Amino acid sequence: MIQNLNKHERESLHEALAKTGQKITPQREIVYTVLLAQRDHPTVDEVYHRALETMPGLSLATVYNCLETFVGCGLVRQVNHERESTRYCPNLAPHAHFRDESTGRVHDIELPKEILDQLAKILPANFETETIEISFQGRTKTSNKN
């Protein structure tokens, strides 16, 4: 039910892992595949259950490990909302998140560079930013299928 990684995707994975001296494993491939297959910001548990269908016996701890590894090598972003379970997102382009309160779903919002530039400017001079996170919360008006 879940496609394998294509050549390009597998390469990104290899590359990102190699960069930090880490190995490709079947578990990592599957977890990464799951993330790419359905870009709905799944929780660890959701990733775990989706991955189980391809690799029964996979352990939850491993899913935690894989995702942490991916975040560490910049392949995947964490999305936190309040104290809910952490979600994961393989979209590497700069973007914000919109969380629909009524469904709990998270949508990516494209983030114009100019806004990031402006934001950088409001910081006092001695503040060095590494990451900026922007998250919206609200509702979508129509029944939206995205």
Next chain:
Amino acid sequence: MIQNLNKHERESLHEALAKTGQKITPQREIVYTVLLAQRDHPTVDEVYHRALETMPGLSLATVYNCLETFVGCGLVRQVNHERESTRYCPNLAPHAHFRDESTGRVHDIELPKEILDQLAKILPANFETETIEISFQGRTKTSNKN
């Protein structure tokens, strides 16, 4: 060691609580006082320990309750960072947060209205925002005492 609420502060508290049909209690006064006394975005536990000095016997559950109440009536904002303990902030002006990775401290960053306006514009038409959160993460260069 901790000043009592002044007339104006006590009024805001009364007013905010009354608005939602809730009562003033000594516990709520103290928790609110603690928040105003030191605006360093304390965690529940920090609030708890500071409040204990004024009211020994206060329970942690009550601190959770009070803070939740304050958030509910708009008197206080929650500040979440990754999965760390939730912090609380009595600054009601629109502002972003900067988290210093090396100290864990959170600083308020004033947020120009124009940026909020621009952000509102990048959302698809059918997305209705209720809150926008912006948080920076990085380091402060100099030994900064704020």
Next chain:
DNA sequence: CTTGCAACTTGGAATCATTCCAACTCATTA
């Protein structure tokens, strides 16, 4: 100033995401 009751407080138990740990697997290197 009393009374009545909903709202509040409290300590301890329960929850739940996440982390930790020690044993085991496996590919690679010496």
Next chain:
DNA sequence: TAATGAGTTGGAATGATTCCAAGTTGCAAG
């Protein structure tokens, strides 16, 4: 072939937060 080291695994541990049932209190109405 043995040693090495990264990765995986299941179960136990952690820690913030929530839940709960019993006791207390603020305050509005009389």
